[in-house]
Every structure is written in C-alpha cells, then in structure tokens.
Amino acid sequence: MAARARNLTKTYGRGATQVHALRGIDLDLPRGGFTAIMGPSGSGKSTLMHCLAGLDQASGGTVTVAGTDLGSLDDDALTIFRREHVGFVFQSFNLLPMLTAGENIVLPLELGGRRIDDAARERVRLLADILGVADRLAHRPAELSGGQQQRVAIARALITQPDLLFADEPTGNLDSTTSAEVLDHLRRSARELGQTVVMVTHERDAAAYADHVVTMQDGRIA
Numbered sequence: 001m002a003a004r005a006r007n008l009t010k011t012y013g014r015g016a017t018q019v020h021a022l023r024g025i026d027l028d029l030p031r032g033g034f035t036a037i038m039g040p041s042g043s044g045k046s047t048l049m050h051c052l053a054g055l056d057q058a059s060g061g062t063v064t065v066a067g068t069d070l071g072s073l074d075d076d077a078l079t080i081f082r083r084e085h086v087g088f089v090f091q092s093f094n095l096l097p098m099l100t101a102g103e104n105i106v107l108p109l110e111l112g113g114r115r116i117d118d119a120a121r122e123r124v125r126l127l128a129d130i131l132g133v134a135d136r137l138a139h140r141p142a143e144l145s146g147g148q149q150q151r152v153a154i155a156r157a158l159i160t161q162p163d164l165l166f167a168d169e170p171t172g173n174l175d176s177t178t179s180a181e182v183l184d185h186l187r188r189s190a191r192e193l194g195q196t197v198v199m200v201t202h203e204r205d206a207a208a209y210a211d212h213v214v215t216m217q218d219g220r221i222a
C-alpha cells in the first residue's frame, strides 16, 4: 500500500464557526494505482489531499505514507518527508519561466542536492518520452502550449520517483481536448512507471481516467 488513512478527521476553527471538513476517513491507496477524489465543492477533497500529502496536520486518526506515520513527524521532518516522498501537480503549472523544460524537470533533484548523473539524464528521457515532451526539452515554458506545460510539470513531479503523486485539478486550466491528452499521459505514467497517483477533480470525465474513484460527501467517503 502506498498510503493509508484510518479514521482521519479534520476540524477547522472552534465553537460556532467550527467546520468538520473530514469526519472519519478510511482509505487505502494501492501502490501503482491511479485514484481520483471527486465530490462537490466543500466536501473535503482538498483537505483530504493536504492531510495525505503532509501539507496539513489531521485533527485525529492516522495517515501512513510509505510506512511512515505522518503524525509522528514534526514540521521540519515533514518538509523533508514531502521532498523525498511526495510529488505535486497543480492547476497552474508553476514552471520557472527562465528555465527550459528540461531544466525545470531536473530542478527537484538539484534542490534535493542530488547530482545530475547518467541515471538522472536517463530518467528525464524516459519521462519526457512517456509524457510526450521529448522534442520540447530545450524550450522555455512560454514557448509551450498549456497541455505541454502541464506534462512538463508532471515529469518534474515524477523525477524523484515519489511514493505518491498528487494532482490537484490538473486540467482545471485546460480545454477538453488538451485535458484528455494530459490525463492520458498521467494514466500512462501510473501504468508504465508504477507511480501511485491521486487526483482531485470536479469533473466526472477526468475521474473516468482513474482506476479507482473515491467520492466525497460532507467530509465522508460516500
């Protein structure tokens, strides 16, 4: 199992303004699986993702990622844990404009103090191939389409071989044809690389690309 949540709860605020964003979530994310988290606005999708990714502390229950109980880590340890075990893709692609696509992809390795050796270069080639951006590596983000930028962002998130890749509304800024292309490449990444992918989405069409769909309703899994 790549990740596991047990009786996960998250409460914001106190007293009259208290919000129970998560009301006891049990969830298993199988290694190499592509899971979509769906549900209406305010149902707790982002909160669940943030707790699973170690971006936010749960109020109760446990989250285990790659065998580590996230509740046992302090803030510094959590930051290191995220850098080594978790990848993120957002609605806005967040590529650095002055770097080429290839330089953006290896950035997480450099930030983690790792050398760009032959194995790293080989992984860049493999990811660029699977994500269909092999002929775009020397271009800057401004010279790429939105879909290409998002596929570069996915390659960047996968370069460290994270135990979990989180994609938060990854096609929110893309038209439907481009979205389909990005989702197809995301699914290929899960299948061909054995990467565990968790995607938060509003859209049923997007969720249809996943192997498993988790539907949230008022802080619970429906």
Ligand SMILES: Nc1ncnc2c1ncn2[C@@H]1O[C@H](COP(=O)(O)OP(=O)(O)OP(=O)(O)O)[C@@H](O)[C@H]1O
Pocket (backbone or CB within 6 Å): 012, 013, 019, 020, 021, 039, 040, 041, 042, 043, 044, 045, 046, 047, 048, 202
């Ligand atoms: N920082 C916060 N402080 C207080 N309440 C919050 C906070 N973050 C989220 N909430 C509340 O928790 C509930 C769940 O929010 P969450 O963002 O997880 O939902 P969501 O399903 O991701 O919604 P959307 O699809 O609109 O992004 C909502 O009622 C929201 O208002």
